[in-house]
Amino acid sequence: MVTKTQLQQFLPDAKPVLIEAVVHGWTKAEAAGITSLPRIRQFLANIAVETQGLTRIEENLNYTSxxxxxxxxxxxxxxxxxxxxxxxxxxxxxxxxxxxxxxxxxxxxxxxxxxxxxxxxGGGMMQTTGRDNYRKQGFDANPQALRTPDTAFETAVREWWQRGCNGLADKGDTAGIRKKIQGGSGGLDDVKAYLKRAEKVFTTAAAPAPAPKPGDSVYTQKVMVESVQKRLMELGYTEVGGVDGLIGPLTRAAILAFRDDAGLELVPTVDEELMRALATAKPRQLTAEREQASPDYVRAKVPEVQANFFSKVISAGTAVISAVGALLSGVLDNLGGARGAIEPVREFASDVPGPVWLGVVAAIAALLFMINRHGEKTGVQAFRSGERR
Known part of the structure; x- marks a missing residue:
């Protein structure tokens, strides 16, 4: 665990609120595998450069010359x-x-x-810059959110992990890490200077570097799974369903779909190979066959649309039968034999005439028909546009 005292020694001019954000959120760093000394030192050295020694989490563009x-x-x-x-x-x-x-x-x-x-x-502790990059981290609609201490640190952890920096830290590839974060060699000399300072402060790791086991990988941590789900949604793999941090059936299906498109091993798991591919992937492309898919084809592919279709058919049948029944009930009611059969039902239904009950059923059935027809139509359109996979 990185402590407040260590951070104060490492960055004596750091703002207390930013030190607190790092200490408070360090469990997320550990979940991302930042636990060995090389990873801790490299991660904090790069954060130090991007935040001017943990003094600011938004780019300072107020130049005096x-x-x-x-x-x-x-x-x-x-x-x-x-x-x-x-x-x-x-x-x-x-x-x-x-x-x-x-x-x-x-x-x-x-x-x-x-x-x-x-x-x-530039915002956050990794100085995320540009609308595209804000969108990748989920801050397109609210860029100011990235400039709050806790979120700034959590996003820095996520970006470090998404870019595969742990592996580079294990190799001591400082320049490679800098390129992943900054896009070039900007700030490389400053990072090296901070690394020398970090080597004197961070001398004992809180825990050994994680050794992932089946079902117990660092990549199953909630914050990491959420990152994968957000990226899959952004790329158009909407079968992921949503962002809940859980690797359920929908998320596994989306991972497999992406892996298949990317030519990766078809396993429903999250690992560094998947993260590297997600970071550089282009939005999913729709085929002409999909964009022009017929309702029959969509029903065969999407269970919800098929369910809407069958519900629509049943509702239509019920509406027709009830409407006919309502019309015939008035006629049959005047026939002596038929009236005797209907009378017990009327007594049970109080004073409400039979035709009224049948009319209500017909109206409800008609409403259900319209709802299911709309659901089916919407589902077909969503499938064609790629909103629903």
Whole structure:
């Protein structure tokens, strides 16, 4: 377990609230396999770089000089970068305008005048940047949520795990980890400096690196399964059903479907191979056959649609029979023999005439018919569009 005292020694200028978030959420880090010394040190060193020593969890774009802006954001114009110091002058002490300039129109952000560049600036303890990356972590609709301490740490753990950084930490591949997190070598020297400090502070691991066993893998932990479910939903594997952190029949079906499409071993389990594939996968593509599927084909594939169809048929039959019965009841009621047979039923049903009861049944049956027809139609459309697998 990483302690408050250790973190204060490692990062003396860290904000107490961010230290508390790390300590409070460390069980999630352990669930992600961050338990051996190499993994702990590498993970915390990278967090330290991204958060400026655990002092902030949102990108600081309030630069006081044009030269500093140029040093950070220089590069080709096509990458929304600056070609000269003079171009940076209008953005000094204007963080929002700078964010829109350098991040707008890329990373899934819409270009100006949209404020996406600012709304989806670096956030969290891994400095998630851009609308696409916020969406991958579930913060597309509420980007500010990523900039709260506990969520910032939990998301950092999830991103570390999704990118397969544990294996790289075991190999001592600091540059490889940096590339996974930052996309290049930015901040690599700072990470190495923090690693030297971490080696002096973190000298004993809380527990040995986990050795997964069947049914007892770190990948069955709730936070990890939720991550897989969210990613599957995002990619279009909607047979996963929802996000509940449990590997049930629906989740296993979605995992198998993804593994089949990705050419992986067909086993309904979560492992690092699956996570690496999920991280780089493109959205699921629909076949022409599916987009033009007939109602008969969909009924054969989707149980709910088939159930709606049969319920619709039964409801229609009931409505017709009841309506005919309501019409004939008035006629039969005037026949002496028929009236004798109907009378006991009427007494049982109080003073309500038989035709009324049959009319009510017909109305209910008609309503059920309409509901089931709508359900069947909606199910067919969802199957064709890929919303329902």
């Amino acid at each position: 044009a030269q500093r802006i140029y040093d950070v954001f220089k590069g080709p114009a096509k990458a929304r970068r600056f070609k000269s110091v003079a171009e940076c002058v209008p953005y000094v002490r204007k963080p929002k305008q700078l964010a829109i300039k350098v991040y707008g129109g890329r990373l899934g952000n819409r270009p100006a005048p949209s404020t996406d560049g600012w709304d989806y600036r």
